[in-house]
Amino acid sequence: MRNGKSVRSIAVTAAAVLALAACGGGDEDSGGDNNTADGGSEEKQINVYGTDGNVGDPLGEQFEEPGALAGMKGTTPLTDLSQEFRDRLLEVDPNLGNTFNYAGESYDAVIITALASAMAQSNQATVFAPYVNGVTFGGDKCEDFASCLEIISSGGNPDYDGITGPLAFADPGEPAVASFGTLQFGDDNKLDPELTEYLVVGDEENAASDEGPAPAAFGSGDGTGPLRIGTLLPLTGNLAFLGPPEVAGVQLAINEINEAGGVLGAPVEVIPGDSGDTSTNIASQTVASHQQAGVNAIIGAASSDVTKTVIDTVTQAGILMFSPANTSNDFTTYDDNGLYFRTAPPDLMQGQVLADLITNEGNQSVGILAQNGEYGTGLAQVIVDNLANAGLGEDVVKQVYYDPAASDFSDVVQQMVDFNPDAIVVIGFDESGRIIQVMNEQGVGPAR
Secondary structure, three states, X not given: OOOOOEEHHHOOOHHHHHHHHOOOOOOOOOOOOOEOOOOOEOOOOOEEEEOOOOOOHHHHOOXXXXXXXXXXXXXXXXXXXXXXXXXXXXXXXXXXXXOOOOHHHHHHHHHHHHHHHHHHOOOOHHHHHHHHHHHOOOOEEEOOHHHHHHHHHOOXXXXXXXXXXXXXXXXXXXXXXXXXXXXXXXXXXOEOHHHOEEEEEEOHHHOOOOOOOOOOOOOOOOOOOOOEEEEEEOOOOOOHHHHHHHHHHHHHHHHHHHHOOOEOOEOOEEEOOEOOOOOOOHHHHHHHHHHHXXXXXEEEOOOHHHHHHHHHHHHHOOOEEEEOOOOOHHHHOOOOOXXXXXXXXXXXXXXXXXXXXXXXXXXXXEEEEEEOOHHHHHHHHHHHHHHHHOOXXXXXXXXXXXXXXXXXXXXXXXXXXXXXXXXXXXXXOOOHHHHHHHHHHOOOOOOO
16 A cells, blocks of 8 residues: 555645655745845756656766766655565566666556456456456455455455555546655765655546456356466666566566466466667567567556557557556547556646646746657646646746757757756656756756
């Protein structure tokens, strides 16, 4: 289960976000004048924020100078993972360090898929997909695959409250409740876990009302073949830093499912696959390979832009697609044949959390540097809309979009220098490190 305050109807209250700001927010040099106590003046320190695409220790690994990221904050869908779960992940991959982004979401995506297959007693996605939403609400509470499977075997309906908490999927196949973390970098350019704060956003009452078909007779699916799950996760490309925790989450779930007896009387099979990024055709190649291997479900992609390139191919082939990290609002209404699901919340939620954090820390003007793609433009617009709701109009909010494949970001950073805002939000992936380096060089970065 998750810790934090529950907020109804995705509304983030000022009090809740002020609690988030306690992790280092409310800087005295945020907004207003920057005069020193003796009446002199000092150079303005701009507050820099990141998002789920770049906030992680791998960002800090791009910097050698101490303090290059000091004080930079960011938001990401993040659950207050127990040390016990982290230890289980580290047994799968001892090199994860402190980067667990989307590990819980990846784990839960696999568990939910396997439980839906068990409910339907079928490994055919078109048969078990209608059970997915119902696995996450109603019925009898359970927190791991073994206990949920016991409920199913007795003819019951499980309400899986997994690593990422009471998911309670809404009709589109996405969480009605989500946990977000506000993270902050220290002087060593690493995230300081002691400064991480959590906020639970949404309401279980917004979950779907239809729990799906009645469960099939347990045992009737034995011998119909194994459940085959392929992965489409970023082993390479500009989101490669998210690959290891996601892969570890998937493998841990597979291990525990099979230790509990598997699904349909057989161990679940996993077939690894790389998603790359949109600069390559790796995702399409991986999907084609998975189709040839006869997978029933694909876990991924992490990038919303990558998912857009293959979702039609996957779902039209009758394969379930379950992303642990897609946040684009577009997927809420996407025509996916009822075969696309995600454990990550839509950007509607993250945009509200970040915008409220920015305004509650006293920033009166905001610049947004966002990559020109599905992820960057979508999240930026949600942030802008929420800043407007907080009273920051068009004259004090500036959006600048950039090509993530560009070799030089000086021109877009110069626009932020000219604007001179109280805060800058960087919405990007691996290229964010190069952007922030230029920001530091031009005096608008987080470097202390």
